[in-house]
Every structure is written in structure tokens, then in C-alpha cells.
Amino acid sequence: MFNKELEVTLHKASADQLKPKPDQNSLGFGQFFTDHMFTMRWNRRQGWHDAVIEPYRNFELDPAAMVFHYGQAIFEGMKAYRSKDDQIFLFRPADNFTRMNQSALRICMPRFPQDRVLQALRAMVYLDQEWVPKTPGATLYIRPTMIATEPALGLRPAEEYLFFIICCPVGAYYAEGFAPTRIYVEDQYVRAVPGGVGNAKTAGNYAASVKAQVEAHDKGYTQVLWLDAVERRYIEEVGTSNIFFLIDGELITPPLEGSILPGITRDSVLQLARDWGYPVSERRITIDEVIAASKNGTLQESFGTGTAAVISPVGEFCYRDQHIQLNGGTTGPLAQRLFDELQAIQFGDREDPHKWRVRVG
Structure with missing residues (x-):
């Protein structure tokens, strides 16, 4: 049950509650948080209620709160962008909220009124607009939970x-910025199986990936590439991104068969690639096919896609001590073009033919 007429109250932070703004050249990711947050509550009797934009604060939860014991926790990630003429934009926020409600259904949580929450988000970002960075490439990351x-x-x-919903100004997601990353192909641990919750953005999926992520970092790799849980052959996704391969002119990404997240950036890349005339395939692809393509010279590029990193080019895969190099460790032309195009749309520098951009205020 949700209340389509949900009223949102505003409690502005007082002067003494306002935080100092961080150095925009040293933002990192997820370290600083804005002055305000949005909260609302749900129970069976009232549905959604007590919706408020209020000063950022700590929560007080009972030790028996069920999230601690049974893991009912879902979240999303989106961004706000400042254009050169100081307009603020969101990118496909309705799609993020649609996906969040799909996650809610899978985890047996209540759906929320997307339109009203989007209105509240736009109001909150407008209120905290001074937190949206002006440094090129930096953004305001938004975390609904x-x-x-x-x-x-x-x-x-x-x-x-x-x-x-909380927000934080962020710089580049990866420490190396928009440069090729080194990825470890994981064949011991598994992330998700069809019929599980791999296609929901639930906290438990990320907890399950930490062990492999730590071990990959210890070996000098930025991210983990997950294989399917049954045969350990079929490629699924990277820890924080969907994955793409350009093989002999064909852009390939694993299909949405229930064990990977239906990424918003993934969908945007598929649309742009089709617009540009690339043959696009959403199909199963094995790590053996990628290795073979590397050996015969048809593996042209690979990159990850996600809200945080946008496009993350891959410079190397490591699989069972085999090292697959791409483009001599440089960013491929398609990854660069997609990154430039998406950033130009998100920051308001280019036409938006698919109506992905939403103005704040």
C-alpha cells in the first residue's frame, strides 16, 4: 500500500547545522555528505507517511530491527550534474526508482510512490544545490535506501x-580516473544464481562479493569479473558494473536472465550503440570465447558500465594465471566515445534525444 497523496514536509537546516563544503579537488567517493536528507516511513496501518526533507542526522534503531538479522535492505545509485550554465540535471531518475520498486518486490518490501519521491528528491537537490560540484567531471551522488x-x-x-535518501559530492570513482582497469576473473566464489536475488539491488549481494573483492585487490586488481555459479564459464558482471565486449565489430553484453543487475547505464549504452549502427548482442558469452578472441586478434575492447564509474575501460583480465591485454593498456575508441557522449548528455552539453535528462528546479 502506498499513498499517492503523500505530503512532504520541509525542515531546513539551521545556520549552525550547515556543514563546511569539502575541497572539490579532493572529493574521493562517499566521504562527505550534504546538509539535508529525505526520510519517510511505512507500516501496514498507515502505508507511507512522515515524509520529510530534514537536516542530515543519525538514525536510532532498535537492536532487534529486522534489517540487522534478515537483511531486508535495498538501495539505488544516481547522480546530479551541474551544467556549464549552472543548471542542475538528474539522469534517468524514474528508471532508478522503477528498478528500486522491482527490488522491493523481490525482497518482499513495500513499493513506494515514485512520482512523489522524485518530486521530493528534486526539491532536496535544489535545496542543497551548492553541494553539486563545479569541478569538471565531479557530480553529486544520490543514494536512495x-x-x-x-x-x-x-x-x-x-x-x-x-x-x-542521502547525497554526497564525488570525484572520479576509480583512483586512476578514466583509465583502463585491471580485472580479476573469479572462478572460486560466486555472486548469484538464476532464481536468486542477483537482479535486485540488495545489500546482501554486495556483502557476498566482498571476500573476492579483497582478494583481487591483494593481487593488484581493481575489480572482480564474476562467472556463472553453475558452470563457472559464462560471464555475468563486474562487482560494481555491467560488462561489455567489442569482438570483431559486435558489441556483446550478458543477457538479463535473473542473475545480474539491469543497469541503467547498461541500457543507455545499448541504445547509443544501436543509434550509431553497431551490431549489438545481449547473449551468453564464456570466458573461453573472450580468451580465444584475444588470441586471434578479434577482441577489440572491453568496458564496464555503471552510475558511479559511467564507463570503465578494461586494460587487462587475469584468468587462472592467463593475462589478457587489451589495446596495449589504453582506452579503446568506443569506450571513449560512449564516455564522452554520456557525460555530454548528463552535463547538458549535448542534445538529449531519448529524454534521459531531468532538470532540477
Whole structure:
């Protein structure tokens, strides 16, 4: 149940609650948070209620809150962008909220009124617009989250939830910036299986990936490339991104068969590539096919796609001590073109034929 007439209250931060702005040249990722947040609550009797834009604050939760014990937690990631003429834009926010409601259904959590929450988000970003960086390439990252708060033990869907949105100014997602990354192909641990929750953006998926991520970092790699959980052959996704391969002129990405996240940036890349006349395939692809393409010279590029990193070109894969090099460690032309095009659309520097950009204010 959700209330389409949900009223949103505004409590502006007082002068003494306002935070100092960080150095825009040293933002990193997820280190600084804006002055305001959005919160609302749900229970079976009232549906969604107590929606408020308020000063950023800590939560107080009962130790028995069900999120701690049974993992009902979902989230999203999106960004706000400042154009050269100081307009603020969001990129496909309705699609993020649609995906979040799909995640909610899978985890047995209540859906929320997307239009009203989007209105509240736009109001909050407008209120905190001075936090949207002016440094080229920097953005305001937006994290909507929903957690189960009912204090109870016993495995079942909770009957009380908290939805909140927080924001943080961010620089480049990867320390090396828009440069090719080194990726470790994981064939011991698995992330998700068809029929599981791999296609939901739920916190448990990320917790399950930490062990492999740490081990890959210890070996000198930026990210993990996951293989399917049954045969350990079919490529699925990178830890924080969907994955693409350009092989002999064909752009290939694994299909949405229930075990990978349906990325918003993934969908945008597919649309742009089709616009540009590339043959595009959403099909199963094995790590053996990628290795063979590398050996016969038809593997032209590979890159990850995601809200945080946008486009992340791959310079090397490591699979069972085999090292697959791409483009001599340089960014491929398609990855560069996609990155430039998406950034130009997101920052308002180029036409937006697919109506992806949403103005704030």
C-alpha cells in the first residue's frame, strides 16, 4: 500500500547545522555528505507517511530491527550534474526508482510512490544545490535506501520500513580516473544464481562479493569479473558494473536472465550503440570465447558500465594465471566515445534525444 497523496514536509537546516563544503579537488567517493536528507516511513496501518526533507542526522534503531538479522535492505545509485550554465540535471531518475520498486518486490518490501519521491528528491537537490560540484567531471551522488526497521526476531517480511535518501559530492570513482582497469576473473566464489536475488539491488549481494573483492585487490586488481555459479564459464558482471565486449565489430553484453543487475547505464549504452549502427548482442558469452578472441586478434575492447564509474575501460583480465591485454593498456575508441557522449548528455552539453535528462528546479 502506498499513498499517492503523500505530503512532504520541509525542515531546513539551521545556520549552525550547515556543514563546511569539502575541497572539490579532493572529493574521493562517499566521504562527505550534504546538509539535508529525505526520510519517510511505512507500516501496514498507515502505508507511507512522515515524509520529510530534514537536516542530515543519525538514525536510532532498535537492536532487534529486522534489517540487522534478515537483511531486508535495498538501495539505488544516481547522480546530479551541474551544467556549464549552472543548471542542475538528474539522469534517468524514474528508471532508478522503477528498478528500486522491482527490488522491493523481490525482497518482499513495500513499493513506494515514485512520482512523489522524485518530486521530493528534486526539491532536496535544489535545496542543497551548492553541494553539486563545479569541478569538471565531479557530480553529486544520490543514494536512495530502504531498510526493515520493525523490532522483531523471526524470519518473515517486516511490517515497518524506513526509506531515506542521502547525497554526497564525488570525484572520479576509480583512483586512476578514466583509465583502463585491471580485472580479476573469479572462478572460486560466486555472486548469484538464476532464481536468486542477483537482479535486485540488495545489500546482501554486495556483502557476498566482498571476500573476492579483497582478494583481487591483494593481487593488484581493481575489480572482480564474476562467472556463472553453475558452470563457472559464462560471464555475468563486474562487482560494481555491467560488462561489455567489442569482438570483431559486435558489441556483446550478458543477457538479463535473473542473475545480474539491469543497469541503467547498461541500457543507455545499448541504445547509443544501436543509434550509431553497431551490431549489438545481449547473449551468453564464456570466458573461453573472450580468451580465444584475444588470441586471434578479434577482441577489440572491453568496458564496464555503471552510475558511479559511467564507463570503465578494461586494460587487462587475469584468468587462472592467463593475462589478457587489451589495446596495449589504453582506452579503446568506443569506450571513449560512449564516455564522452554520456557525460555530454548528463552535463547538458549535448542534445538529449531519448529524454534521459531531468532538470532540477
